[in-house]
Amino acid sequence: MRWLRLSFFAVLALLPLTAIAQPAPLSQRVVAYDIDAKYDAKAHSLDAVETLTYRNLTGKPLDKFPFHLYLNAFQPRSTFNEEKRTRGGFRTGMGGEDNKGDGSIDIRQFEVIGMGDGRHNLTFPTPQNVTDKMKFISPDDGNPNDRSVMEVSLPQPIPPGGEVTFRITFHDQFPEVIARTGYKRDFILGGQWFPKVGVWWKGAWNCHQFHLNSEFFADFGTYNVKLTLPENFVDGATGLKTAEVKNGNGTKTVTYHADDVHDFAWTADSKYRVFTDSFTNSAGNKVAIRLLLQPDHMDSKDRYLQVTQGTLKKFDEWYGQYPYSTLTVVDPANGASQAGGMEYPTFITGGTAYRLPKGLMEVELVTEHEFGHQYWYGMVATNEFEDAWLDEGINSYTEVKVLDALYGRNTDILNIYGATMGERDEQRFSYTSVVDLDPMTANSWQYANGNSYGGVTYGKTATVLLTLEAIIGEDKMQQAIHTWFQRYKFTHPTEEDFMKTVDEVAGQDLKWYWDQAVRGTNVLDYQIHSVTAVNNDPHGKERCDSQGKILCDTTVLVQRKGDFVMPVHLEAKFSNGEVVHETWDGKDRWHKFTWEKHAKLVSAELDPTHQYLLDKDLYNNSYLSDRNSKGTHKFVAYWMIVTQWIGQMLAWLT
């Protein structure tokens, strides 16, 4: 008895240790995917069996389940292709006119193999075959030819708190790389390749069709994926590789496991070169970085690794820890750039080129951006269909901040022979081309066109947040984003959640800003309309000059050209060295600033600190009393040279 008692206490004492050994889930694990897949590298197809356990945390009984079948978007007459035909895409080459073959996902069998009420889990001795209970639905546009969403009806509902286990046998046919997924020679990027259940959100199923300009939305859970691939292929995927077995027939089976993620992607190529690195976060946890690099891009290796390290560090410092133990960075194959620049949990794809000049920061830009998505979308899992700006835009903003910190303020992402383009300017310029077409709150598939989608969700959002930073202060903005991450990681927050968080941290009601910048299409454009300077003496004949002999009445008229109202700051410089700062609430259509001085106005400038990047036209924000033609002369000089050169080159044809 004594030894039994001792054993009992020993077990009790050891229990906390077992709790430590099993880390607590980071998310509400709604789904558990177990997939066993075999990839045929010659046919570029895949056969798999997916076992999906879904926990009904909706509070309602569920008898219908929608699934994303994203690969079916690459079928003729799909919504994706129809939109491509009529509207044009945002990502380069989205159309895939040169692509070989269509892509598809075909569910061969759909079974219910188990069900539970939360207390008791049942495994059916005979699975319930509900294959004939599947039907394709088009909740967004009613396109009967679109098969990117399928709904299955169950014979009996799953009670709230209960679980259901599906077994889905499916066959994928990968297209040649298009819109983030597919193959190119040996290279394969398996993205959105398995039947993925929709999200119960705001009291209903949220499962949109795959559109030309939309991304993804899914629940957190666990993934256990076995992939059988050619033995000579180097593989990478979401999560950690837990096993690798050579099958002796020229194939191998690798197993990957990931917890607290909402997607799973994988890649393989016979040509990858593998490089490893590591990062230790502020909690002392190590992140294993794995770079899968094309052999022709060896000169980009250090660039990839340096920017990954730098970005991990900045995100850790500013927003919060990266909780996963692994990060895979993939360099797509030659001709597979459509698989580049993409994010999946713990797995990102970059982009570079052979002999990419250092003055073109494509590697740094893309890698930083895609890593940023580990936070905005990966952990703060917003709905990319409906609130695209919450991940792409916030990510574009943090991209500017991180690149500022790593490479200098307003990093020149282009710097070749004196021609430069700053990171902020790039964000701004993408927005100014579509300044009043669509609000940020538009659904991603309902933008006017691909340019508007890209310009608004990326560029405008970044510019809106950079301008907001000028209003509430950089520290407050950083704190707001930090709070946003800490409060909403591993959840599905909304636009309102973000705006409320910023209001709360800023300590002010910013509704006036959100209504105009986010919900509306108001255009911010203030200009120096005119400047006059007259002799204060009505009978005086002398004109105002920089000598300061006479008293001058100087008037600067500032006009609000756009419909966006916000306070403006004016800086006026005079010939006697005086600098005057004025503010105006910006509400009326125009406002006059007047001064009486024994000096001439040299220059007047709105937003002298150049922080209101949302202003559509920066050229009309300043006025010089004396013309300064240096800029024009330089332009004209080079214009002349170029014209002469072209003429001279043409003369070679004579």
Add this chain to the structure above:
Amino acid sequence: MSKGTVGTGWKLVWRHSKILWWVFAVNLILGFLATITPRVQLGSVLDRSLESNKFVNGFDMGAFIELVSKPEVTLTALMRGSIIFTYLFFVFMLFILGGILTAYREDRRLTMGEFFEASGAYFWRMVRLFLLSIIPMIVIGIIVSIFFGISSRLASEVSTFYVRIAGIVVGVILFLLLRLWFDVSQVRAVAQNEHGMFHNLRRAFRITTRALGGLLWMYLRISIVAWVVLWLGLWLWTHLPARHIGLSWLLLQFVLLTQIFARLWQRASSVAWYANYAEEHPAAAVEFTTPHPAEIGEVPGASVPAAEPTPPVPPPPEPTGYSS
């Protein structure tokens, strides 16, 4: 052969440097005229704005894109002037080509009247030669695009890069060969006062192919000098501070002048080569003379019987061209 010809060509251009300066001047003036619209449109935006500083200390592409997106600045209007003036320069060069080749061939200072008379006389022939050159240019374009097409299907990016470089090099060499052939045609058209351009091209083709190695080497050497000067000039330009607009402009004008010089040098060399090695000289016409009949004087005291009527003398045979 070609060493002396290259030197001769250089000297010809140097002696007739007035041509070089005139060509450069026209190029400069037309280039200046093309900047009138940009000067006005860009000035209206930049001259009173602090944003213009983004172009003085460097070249901000973001600011440039925003500038050309403004309604006051229309890119098409800006480019229209440049397009028109480059076209005018092209036509000008085509027009004066006959005069240039005549000046080099005769190696004497032509008066303005003579120069333009020669230009006018050969203009239509030069136009026809240019039009005929378009066909092989298209063929060269197709060959280069084949290289690019092949490169885009390669698995290795390195191979893609080098196949494209190879395509460009092949294109440049083929264009040089084409240029050589047509330059010789132009020279021949002037030297032989040839009017039939198809015939001219055939003859020029034969002449060129017979001396291809030497001719190509002649052109290549001049081109290499031009490319080296170009590379050096651009290297220097990239090291000049962005604010030194005047100095940069002067440097680039100098580089442009050397490129025009190089082209004239090639032309002069081809004229010199043709005169020394390929010019066709027709056989000189020889005048046929028949000696006058000798006069027979009277003998004193001799009785001369009455002459019998003499038979008519047959006409002399046709001259055979034989000269004594």
